[in-house]
Amino acid sequence: MNPRTRVTLVWLEGAAESAAAGVHLDGTLRRLAALGIEADRVVARRDRFGGRVSRLARLLLDSVRQPRRGVVVVRWHPFALPALVAARLRGGACVVSAQGVLAEVEAVHPWIGRSRVARWIALRPLVLADRVVAPSAGIARWVVEVTGRPAHEVTVLENGADVALFAAGRRAPVWPPYAVFVGNLAPWQGIRELVDAVRRPDWPSGLRLVVVGDGAERDAVLAARDDGVEWRGVLDRAAVARVLGGATLAFATRGAVAASARGTSPFKVVEAAAAGLPVVATDVPGQAEVVHDLGNGLVVPPGDAAALAGAAARLMADEDLRDRLRARAVERVAAYDWTAGSERLGAAIDAAARAAGRARWSLRAPVIPAGDRLVVRR
Template identity: 40%
Template sequence: MPLTLFCAELAADYTAAGAHTRGTLARLADPHFRVRVVTVWREGPRWVPGALRKIFRLASVVVRGRMIRPRGVLLARWSPFVALVSGRFTRRGLPLVIFVQGNLDDMYDSNPWTRRAPWFTRLALSSIRQATRIVTPSEGLAEWVASVRDDGRDCVTVIPNGADVAQFDAERARAERDGGASTPPHALFFGNMASWQGIDTILDALADPSWPSDLDLHVIGDGQMAPAVRACDDARVTYLGRRPKHEVARAAARAEMTLATRHDVAASATGVSPFKIIESAAAGTPSIVTRVPGQTELASAIGGSLLVPAGDPAALAAAVAQLHGDAGMRDELARAGREGVRAFDWAASADTLSALVREAAGVVPAEAAPVERVA
């Protein structure tokens, strides 16, 4: 069965889009699927200004998406630009499966100008409304999708996000062989540094007297809040910028704890499913997680986390101090996370996604063939 997997976002392995695209490919490992991938895997020349690089990437992936011959099933990570490609498939009666990882407020907060552009919102929603099937990582997002479709939840399936558990577990084993962390004890934040990710709460917690004086903070990622981390004059802060996934796995396995501090804002209201919670558990590292929809349920389902209120630096600092001071608690949470995360390996949901794609296509899979990347 021929499939086309389309991602308009940069799918470098340090991005959420990259993790999701690679994970989706792992879930589509059914030998009866012939998968071609249309995305951009690398950022582009450093000498080109960032805004121009992004415009060029978007233009190139949309043009290539429009040039390919429609066949089989189109699977796409939701973005406003999916509609510029998906119509070529749906007008021919071919099925469209959309992966919705966020709501409109994600788009509005990341690019404020879109809030003042009704046509852009209509473009963003059009692919959701024309999709044959929708996949979301949380119940809250499933309900939001249902609210913008005429058929409600009928065509929406919840499949949680996942992780390459083996990659993170290997780094955990390596860290244990090395005798533990190779750096002074530290907490770690990694991932997208958008304004709603709670970086400000972490920095305020670091300044709280409850934060242990001998516990450093390492930050991996890039985004809106990166300048605030760079500007922090606390000697305990180490900003590492963007790092490829294998370095993230190594850092997570050597941290004393990780922090998932998303704010309880409109972009979080419909439920989020952060990769960092799953990956921390796979690395055998306990996490401190703020209570927001989706994130709370994910952390509870996996285990291995302490939950704190969102946007509360004092509560975060107190939880950090509690975990730092109790090695037994850290070990107990680490064991619980390693056990619970097995169900969140990408491959664990492969049968569910395969069945959904077959149902959308309404045909019996054809011969096997390898994945083809259209880079």
């Protein structure tokens, strides 16, 4: 990648350090640094202050201020279109990072699913981008399907972790033992099934469940405090590393919903591996493949509290199995460090820069519903 390329990063989601968007932003900055690139501008909100609408309005205004002939890298968002149009008007290029499919966006913003116009606006950045990067093969295929763009214009770029940070937190599991779930407490994350698993008679005796994060399912977590569930709230990454470092195992749950059907590239699986933890993960596309590749966990059906409890019981009863899974995690996780994907990000940015000025501007593409996705015909 040309180190003189002027790169602007645009993250319209809240990018607090503890949020998924914030972890992704930090990882992207690490990948650019590995290429010898310092972002010309970073348009993002790291704090949680102010109203949501006013924060978004300020970010949108900042997102259209870009250098001439630069490259803007945008985390896909329903209102990302102005940033791409601004880049075009200034002779620049656009790379869009699609971290999920439309069903996941609609789960967060239900109003999009009720309006064909809103869907069209939300999908348009994926159509206009010079290049798209996606964290899993399934999401990459979805982008090709909904945009009609050639497959070579979509790069699979898995999410990673700050392996050194989480490795530094490794230590002998504390006693009494605890398991950890880290993530957004959203309805599709399988939190209720995990809480139900803790309440089952086959859940390992004495094993606490520590939950790190916040979201819509917080009340379900709080209601289980008397059953051995502890809520830690939102923590920074260093604090997350310390919590993982003292755990005996980790959970990576996700429901079998439309938002999961095309794949995911979960931070929590890789961070647990970097911390040297065995993982119990639900079998959804992308997540299961990462667990199998790392060799650090057991995969169970989604939505199955009995399977979650059974897997936890198996790990707690078999120290040799836990040790083997930890050893595999430590051995293989370096391949998932953020910097390991730097060259693919650089290649996508270079390809976008070469394509600048040759983009299609047609705004007449109809949006046609098709099952769990929308198909855009150009």
